[in-house]
Amino acid sequence: MERLSGRIILLWGWRRSLAAFLAGALLVLTQAPYDFFAAGFVSFPVLAWLLDGATAPTSASVLGRLRPAFAVGWWFGFGYFLAGLWWIGSALLVEADSFAWALPFAVLGVPILLAFYYGFATVLARLLWSDGIGRIAALAFGFGVAEWLRIFLFTGFPWNEIGYAAMPVPLLMQSVSVVGLIGMNALAVFVFAMPAMLSSARHRRAGLAVAAILCLLHAGFGLYQLSRPAGDGERRLAVRIVQPSVDMSQKWNPAEEERVFGDLMRLSAEPPAAGHTKPQLILWPETSVPFLFTDRPDALAAIGAMLTDGQMLMAGAVRSEGDGSQRATLYYNSVVAIDAGGEIVDAVDKIHLVPFGEYLPFADVLERIGLKQLVAGPMNFAAGTLRKAIALPGGLLSTPFICYEIIFPDLVAIDVASSDIIVNVTNDAWFGNTPGPYQHFRQAQVRAVETGLPVVRAANTGISGAVDPNGRVIDALAIDARAFIDVDLPVPVRASRQTLPYGAVGLAIVGLFGLIAAASIAIRRIKSN
Known part of the structure; x- marks a missing residue:
């Protein structure tokens, strides 16, 4: 030596x-x-x-x-x-x-x-x-x-x-x-x-x-x-995670809208898997809805008709604010919560955007020399200003993190202070079957252990899955699988959370x-x- x-x-x-x-x-x-x-x-x-x-x-x-x-x-x-x-x-x-x-x-x-x-x-x-x-x-x-x-x-x-x-x-x-x-x-x-x-x-x-x-x-x-055994008062939430596996060459193609939305609806409406009850929460991936709900109120009605009392759908979707003109409209990468009445009852916008992916820094200057946003979609996104917990069936609270927001331990630790479940929606299809999606999923696992909270994760092409508060994978879908999984998610009592500043x-x-x-x-x- x-x-x-x-x-x-x-x-x-x-x-x-x-x-x-x-x-x-x-x-x-x-x-x-x-x-x-x-x-x-x-x-x-x-x-x-x-x-x-x-x-x-x-x-x-x-x-x-x-x-x-x-x-x-x-x-x-x-x-x-x-x-x-x-x-x-x-x-x-x-x-x-x-x-x-x-x-x-x-x-x-x-x-x-x-x-x-x-x-x-x-x-x-x-x-x-x-x-x-x-x-x-x-x-x-x-x-x-x-x-x-x-x-x-x-x-x-x-x-x-x-x-x-x-x-x-x-x-x-x-x-x-x-x-x-x-x-x-x-x-x-x-x-x-x-x-x-x-x-x-x-x-x-x-x-x-x-x-x-x-x-x-x-x-x-x-x-x-x-x-250690589970703590007293541990609750359970029936969750269905949907992985539609949409190819990125088709994701923003208007001709594919009906097929993409139809696949999401079909997978969501399937009977519960053997040994599972009807899901209380159905989770779709980041930007999974291939259109603006403001343009398609019929889609909201169809979702409401699919859901029954006691069910909620959380979907990654693009949300817009403004009059529809290019300069006066803001677009947000969001998670929306839809109830059995077909109404959007809550929404959380992505705060931590990816430079050059979801927005173009110094857009006015760079666009003049031919540069534009590289990968995320057909529009620049605006950053949200507030992350909050969304109320779920059964009185539980969930805090959504969109895409790579889950990799920031300080961000997650602070924002889940009053939450019961961490929700992560993402679209790793950009990176194919490379180490990227595996690394991303691993970091979501570690967030569960850090916070003592379970994580449910929906990814367009994988890896989708559920992780218990100790980082153990309850169930997961392989990359590129078009399927769903039903999970009986263990939710610990909030008192078990560490209180030291992150x-x-x-x-x-x-x-x-x-x-x-x-x-x-x-x-x-x-x-x-």
């Missing part, structure tokens, strides 16, 4: 950059759908050894001294995000004639920008670098801060945060209910990087002992949580790693004097 670490430390030039890139790309195997978490025990030790050798001449400026550390982190991040997010280019191939030109900008541009977070992480770590366990704590601190910033900076994009690598199965997800994703990010890096200490005989035992203890606590807490424990853990790293530097200086 000492010989291997020595070779990696001494790498220089393009070989050093390539090693960092490959270590980052390998780390993607820890994420869904691969879930090979052992790859983290290779990637992060390599990163730590590369940082051991990330030195500059003493005559270099402050920025010059930090440049080698930044380069290592940037190349590591570029490999990680390129290997983990290449599938976003699939969305541009749906209308290849119009958007194929943008493919390299999406596939390469997004990883190039996101890699700056990891460059910042390694610079921060290198500023606190010492030896032994102190440098591992510094690495955990740097990545903990960088991944926290990724949640909200520049509208936020916390996709595939490192912490998910430590949560491939429900047994290993339970710790996130205590430390949050912020804490899990730092702890995962700390444990994954521990094999880097095997190169030092003096610190080897301490590193292995600390990593083993944290792993045992992580798995032991999961076992404890999953073995991120408080996680940020404390990140700060603790920073203190350990700083203390290691101080101790080394004292010994050297």
